[in-house]
Amino acid sequence: MSAPLPRVDPREVGLSPERLSRLDDHFRRYVDDGRLAGWLVAVARHGRVAHMSSYGSADAARTRDFTEDTVVRLYSMTKPLTSVAAMMLVERGQLALKDPVANFLPEFGESQVFTGGSAESPVLVPQERPMLIWHLLTHTAGLTYGFQQQDPVDEMYRAAGFEWGYPDGFDLDDCCRVWASLPLLFQPGTEWNYSVATDVLGRVVEVVSGRSLDRFFEDEILGPLGMHETSFSVPDERRERLADLFIPDGSTGRAVQAPAVLDRRNPPRVLSGGGGLYGTIDDYLRFCQMILNGGELDGARLLGRHTVSYMARNHLPGDVDLEAYGRPLFSETTYDGIGFGLGFSVVIDAAANKVPCSEGELAWGGAASTAFWIDPAESLSVVFLTQLLPSSTHPIRPELKQLVYQSLIN
Numbered sequence: 001m002s003a004p005l006p007r008v009d010p011r012e013v014g015l016s017p018e019r020l021s022r023l024d025d026h027f028r029r030y031v032d033d034g035r036l037a038g039w040l041v042a043v044a045r046h047g048r049v050a051h052m053s054s055y056g057s058a059d060a061a062r063t064r065d066f067t068e069d070t071v072v073r074l075y076s077m078t079k080p081l082t083s084v085a086a087m088m089l090v091e092r093g094q095l096a097l098k099d100p101v102a103n104f105l106p107e108f109g110e111s112q113v114f115t116g117g118s119a120e121s122p123v124l125v126p127q128e129r130p131m132l133i134w135h136l137l138t139h140t141a142g143l144t145y146g147f148q149q150q151d152p153v154d155e156m157y158r159a160a161g162f163e164w165g166y167p168d169g170f171d172l173d174d175c176c177r178v179w180a181s182l183p184l185l186f187q188p189g190t191e192w193n194y195s196v197a198t199d200v201l202g203r204v205v206e207v208v209s210g211r212s213l214d215r216f217f218e219d220e221i222l223g224p225l226g227m228h229e230t231s232f233s234v235p236d237e238r239r240e241r242l243a244d245l246f247i248p249d250g251s252t253g254r255a256v257q258a259p260a261v262l263d264r265r266n267p268p269r270v271l272s273g274g275g276g277l278y279g280t281i282d283d284y285l286r287f288c289q290m291i292l293n294g295g296e297l298d299g300a301r302l303l304g305r306h307t308v309s310y311m312a313r314n315h316l317p318g319d320v321d322l323e324a325y326g327r328p329l330f331s332e333t334t335y336d337g338i339g340f341g342l343g344f345s346v347v348i349d350a351a352a353n354k355v356p357c358s359e360g361e362l363a364w365g366g367a368a369s370t371a372f373w374i375d376p377a378e379s380l381s382v383v384f385l386t387q388l389l390p391s392s393t394h395p396i397r398p399e400l401k402q403l404v405y406q407s408l409i410n
Contacts, residue, residue: 005286007050008050010043010050013050014045014409015050015407017051022407024053027041034254034255035253035393036255036369037057037060037062038054038070039384040053040067041382041383042281044285047292049285052068054066054067054068058241058243058244059244069229070280071234071243072243072279072385072387073245073387074278074366074370075366075370076274076275076365077364078273078275078276078277078366079198079275080287080343082198083137083198083311083344084343085202085205086136086204087311087343091304091307094208097132100130101133101204102131105180105200107176108131111127111181111182112124113128113142113185113186119152119153119159127187127188129187136200139194139195140189140192140316141195141200142185143193143200144157145162145195146163153182153183156182157182164261164262166269170269171269175199176199176203179200191325191326192322192326193327194326196274199270199275212271213271213273214271220302221287226286226298227283228283232272232278233278244257245263245368247262247388255388284383288374288383290302291374292374292379312341312360313346314339315340315341316340321335321336321337321339322338322340323336334353336349336354338352343364344363356401356402357401358378360375360377367390368387368388368389368390369389369391369394371383371400378408382404384397
């Protein structure tokens, strides 16, 4: 088991227990009316866990409670760890943000750019500028996801076998070669689009470090941080704690067990830096606290303070937000006032999104409706775990923010 952050009475860190109970009351209704099977939430302030609560079931048969040691699919909450891995290599001088991706994965030097037409008959032009490591970290590389279903390039990804999974027998290198052969959605650096960019970044980490991504994570991030229950597969001793994956029933909206094709449980061939990790809430809280501490936790320093601060800046050109610079997002909320740093979203205008937050707040979430955020201004980190695919089904994340911030009293 992983060493959890210390627990504290909420009052000792300026949180109201009575107000925190509103959070639990609200999300219990999600389970009682069937929208979620179960959930788990943790609120930490000043490095100590002030609130941890759970409700509902971890399995479709409703025989296992969703508890503090439940293991979940983190999906895109994997992305910040991969971004940290890349920045560790930057700190060592083995990688630079301006390096062309083709220096490490030559196939991406040949990618063409979609300018019109259809998936069957696209109009393509050469890259005007090379795809850089910085583009991968900021999702401005021109890559995409098949499941977004927004344009012909997404359709090409699906036709190649990339929607919610990967073609049988593929590893990460195989995936990158196919993605490089498909058109880019736009010229690198000209727009923002949520994409497989972090998976490609994970492959760069492998090439530069000479280690598989799971080995690099274990050696450099998970081991040093004491995140002993986070991994790319679930070993036998943790299988009974793995939550089932759910989807909403199309007619009733109730959470029902996802089909097996969406719920791959065998050890993966594709080590997805964009969405492949399984983990627990205590583990992810440790990662959040490391970021909040400026790159260090319990004597293990992964990054320098300035590196973390640099990652937490808005890197979108002109300091614009995702609504101005990005393609439509696969999300339950808008991104007014929210920019993007190196691996995280970052709040640049706390009033613009009309949801309580702080400027400088870092966040992201996973496809199964999981979420986290890190608020340096309030020394606050919050993690919410459930297993409902897709994350756009319910407005869980904005509601969670409202209910956490209203509990701050000091």
